[in-house]
Amino acid sequence: MAELTPAVALQAYETMVKIRKFEETVRDLYYEGKKPLFNIAGGPLPGEMHLAAGQEPAAVGVIAHLRKDDVVVGTHRSHHLAIAKGIDLRRLASELLGKKTGLSRGKGGHMHLFDATVRFSCSGIVGASWPQATGAALAFKLRGFDNVTVAYGGDGAANQGTFHESLNLAALWKLPVIFVIEDNKWAISVPKSKSTAVTRNSDRAVSYGIPGVFIPDNDFFAVFEAAKEAVERARKGLGPSIIEVETYRFYGHFEGDPQLYRPKEEIEELMKKDPIVRVRESLIKRGWLTEEEDRRIVERSEKEVKDAIEFALAAPYPDPKEALLDVFASLPSQEWSPPDIGLPTGERPVPMYKAIQEAIAQEMERDPSVFVMGEDIGVYGGIWSETAGLIEKFGPERVRDTPISESAFVGAAVGASAVGMRPIVDLMFADFIGATWDQIFNHLAKDHYMSGGQFKHPVVLMMAVGGGYSDAAQHSQVLTATFAHVPGLKVVFPSNSYDAKGLMISAIRGDDPVVYLFHKGTMGLPWMPYPETAITHTPPEPYTIPLGKARIVREGKDLTIVAMGLMVHRALEAAEILAKEGISVEIVDPRTIVPLDKKTIINSVKKTGKLLVVDEDYLSFSVSSEIIATVAENALEYLKAPPRRLAVPDTPIPFSPVLERFVIPTVEKIVEEAESLAKKRY
Numbered sequence: 001m002a003e004l005t006p007a008v009a010l011q012a013y014e015t016m017v018k019i020r021k022f023e024e025t026v027r028d029l030y031y032e033g034k035k036p037l038f039n040i041a042g043g044p045l046p047g048e049m050h051l052a053a054g055q056e057p058a059a060v061g062v063i064a065h066l067r068k069d070d071v072v073v074g075t076h077r078s079h080h081l082a083i084a085k086g087i088d089l090r091r092l093a094s095e096l097l098g099k100k101t102g103l104s105r106g107k108g109g110h111m112h113l114f115d116a117t118v119r120f121s122c123s124g125i126v127g128a129s130w131p132q133a134t135g136a137a138l139a140f141k142l143r144g145f146d147n148v149t150v151a152y153g154g155d156g157a158a159n160q161g162t163f164h165e166s167l168n169l170a171a172l173w174k175l176p177v178i179f180v181i182e183d184n185k186w187a188i189s190v191p192k193s194k195s196t197a198v199t200r201n202s203d204r205a206v207s208y209g210i211p212g213v214f215i216p217d218n219d220f221f222a223v224f225e226a227a228k229e230a231v232e233r234a235r236k237g238l239g240p241s242i243i244e245v246e247t248y249r250f251y252g253h254f255e256g257d258p259q260l261y262r263p264k265e266e267i268e269e270l271m272k273k274d275p276i277v278r279v280r281e282s283l284i285k286r287g288w289l290t291e292e293e294d295r296r297i298v299e300r301s302e303k304e305v306k307d308a309i310e311f312a313l314a315a316p317y318p319d320p321k322e323a324l325l326d327v328f329a330s331l332p333s334q335e336w337s338p339p340d341i342g343l344p345t346g347e348r349p350v351p352m353y354k355a356i357q358e359a360i361a362q363e364m365e366r367d368p369s370v371f372v373m374g375e376d377i378g379v380y381g382g383i384w385s386e387t388a389g390l391i392e393k394f395g396p397e398r399v400r401d402t403p404i405s406e407s408a409f410v411g412a413a414v415g416a417s418a419v420g421m422r423p424i425v426d427l428m429f430a431d432f433i434g435a436t437w438d439q440i441f442n443h444l445a446k447d448h449y450m451s452g453g454q455f456k457h458p459v460v461l462m463m464a465v466g467g468g469y470s471d472a473a474q475h476s477q478v479l480t481a482t483f484a485h486v487p488g489l490k491v492v493f494p495s496n497s498y499d500a501k502g503l504m505i506s507a508i509r510g511d512d513p514v515v516y517l518f519h520k521g522t523m524g525l526p527w528m529p530y531p532e533t534a535i536t537h538t539p540p541e542p543y544t545i546p547l548g549k550a551r552i553v554r555e556g557k558d559l560t561i562v563a564m565g566l567m568v569h570r571a572l573e574a575a576e577i578l579a580k581e582g583i584s585v586e587i588v589d590p591r592t593i594v595p596l597d598k599k600t601i602i603n604s605v606k607k608t609g610k611l612l613v614v615d616e617d618y619l620s621f622s623v624s625s626e627i628i629a630t631v632a633e634n635a636l637e638y639l640k641a642p643p644r645r646l647a648v649p650d651t652p653i654p655f656s657p658v659l660e661r662f663v664i665p666t667v668e669k670i671v672e673e674a675e676s677l678a679k680k681r682y
């Protein structure tokens with residue numbers, strides 16, 4: 001925490017001057033080469049541009065109290081925050097211009113600034129910062145560090161559900177996070193009076209039993225004092241606070257914004273109350289700043305900004321092929337090795353739910369950065385018993401029951417993993433991803449890429465999938481394609497206990513986000529029917545299975561069936577029946593959908609000449625489509641008949657058992673389809 005000494009005040013003033021110079025310079029540059037003026041793609045500075053001139057006190061007044069290893073998470077309007085946090089100006093300017101020397105080597109741009117060295121990130125998604133800063137604060141608390149985190153958001157962002165979920169979570173868990181609302185009174189064209197039911201967002205703190213202060217009139221000194229108290233409180237472990245700063249947006253929402261929604265007089269009035277001019281006057285009045293020193297500060301700032309922009313303009317663009325890099329932190333080795341054959345056998349058959357528990361427990365034992373959170377995962381042990389017994393071993397801090405706030409706790413995993421934790425998040429049912437999809441597909445999946453490889457999210461998102469027990473359309477989906485379609489997510493889908501354990505350990509140890517799906521019908525739960533073949537020998541010691549390596553569950557020569565999860569076992573049952581008819585079926589279980597072991601599938605089809613994909617996900621635009629496309633691209637000439645797929649026929653999953661059996665692939669349907677395919681020839 002800083003005291004307002006002359007040196008600290010001068011430093012803060014200089015940072016504000018530098019921010020303003022940066023924004024003014026970027027603004028001028030933005031319009032260069034743009035014809036017409038609002039041509040978003042023209043000139044050296046492409047894309048959208050949201051500038052923060054006028055909002056300097058909210059940035060500098062708070063961040064002045066932070067250390068380099070504290071975390072700041074910002075928004076689409078974040079240059080001022082990044083500069084206050086100490087980001088390198090040359091790399092910042094380069095990133096804005098999409099250059100190789102940029103923070104993310106041109107992969108993020110102005111709305112997605114990442115700098116791991118000063119622990120700064122921001123997002124173009126309004127309201128995303130709240131849970132992420134909350135998660136980083138959770139990481140610090142779990143590790144016993146005294147770091148704090150600051151989440152920034154606008155008056156508009158304070159109406160997102162994430163804001164309220166995060167406040168509840170942070171207050172409940174007494175996390176060292178400060179929620180700063182930059183109230184510039186506008187969310188694009190919508191005035192706060194038309195979007196927010198309360199006059200002051202700081203009053204919302206009452207609902208969560210935490211302090212909330214409102215700083216009127218963009219007053220740097222008042223922000224500084226309020227932040228000092230909030231940071232002190234957070235560092236002492238006393239929990240979160242809200243600081244709402246009434247601030248001014250000098251320019252439009254974005255550059256090119258004609259601002260027809262706000263009166264010109266408002267802008268003129270704001271300019272008259274320029275916060276930097278007011279700080280300067282105050283410093284001069286206090287005798288802390290002379291006109292001479294002020295000139296030097298302005299000159300220094302101008303020089304630094306000019307140097308950064310010139311550096312960025314002169315810097316090279318990245319090699320276009322770099323667009324393909326950084327999707328994942330690690331990929332399977334290029335060396336392909338033959339797949340495992342058959343289901344594991346041995347003297348230790350373990351149901352899948354126990355294999356998952358065992359894997360998590362062993363990794364938690366080995367690595368203190370691993371922790372689990374989700375709904376009902378503590379004393380209850382997870383509704384699929386996947387976390388049973390963990391709380392007794394590791395306690396409620398590391399086996400953390402959460403409120404029903406999927407956005408907040410998945411976002412928290414994003415934030416916690418960015419500072420070195422390895423969260424396992426239990427989402428209960430895959431169907432619930434809708435409540436947190438933004439954190440999954442815009443952040444968890446993309447941050448590694450957008451940060452040019454700086455931010456890693458080693459998060460395991462585990463969840464149950466599948467139907468067959470009349471839980472209907474919102475509790476029975478498989479959704480493999482939904483996840484697999486998003487670049488940056490690995491997708492794991494074990495079909496048996498042995499694979500479940502080895503894949504879980506690999507997922508936890510890897511540096512990429514992994515969606516870990518388990519089928520309810522393979523878990524081996526006493527209250528849910530399951531095939532005996534899902535319960536396999538599972539060694540007691542920890543072991544890994546590389547992601548991207550299929551298993552040939554059964555060898556055959558007439559027909560290849562590719563199946564995942566419960567469908568592997570239905571295919572096995574079907575294969576037994578077909579064998580009696582003299583049809584020899586080979587079954588390939590990809591085990592991981594992303595990365596997909598294409599080669600094992602292709603090799604199998606080359607051998608059998610026939611392909612049937614059995615998929616419990618929806619039929620169209622699916623993993624089954626992808627597998628067939630892969631085979632068509634690589635082994636079309638080997639096919640002796642058109643490939644087929646058996647999947648849910650693009651309907652939601654119905655409730656009534658007779659209806660449900662009609663849409664989900666059954667053993668009978670697999671037999672029927674395979675028989676007909678076996679007979680088929682071009």
Ligand SMILES: Cc1ncc(C[n+]2csc(CCOP(=O)(O)OP(=O)(O)O)c2C)c(N)n1
Binds near residue numbers: 076077156
């Ligand atoms: C989830 C989401 N919804 C909508 C948008 C489009 N959008 C970008 S900025 C913005 C207004 C944000 O207002 P506020 O939070 O007050 O921040 P300010 O722009 O005033 O700094 C909107 C609606 C978005 N980027 N993300």
Ligand SMILES: [Mg+2]
Binds near residue numbers: 155156186
């Ligand atoms: Mg606003």
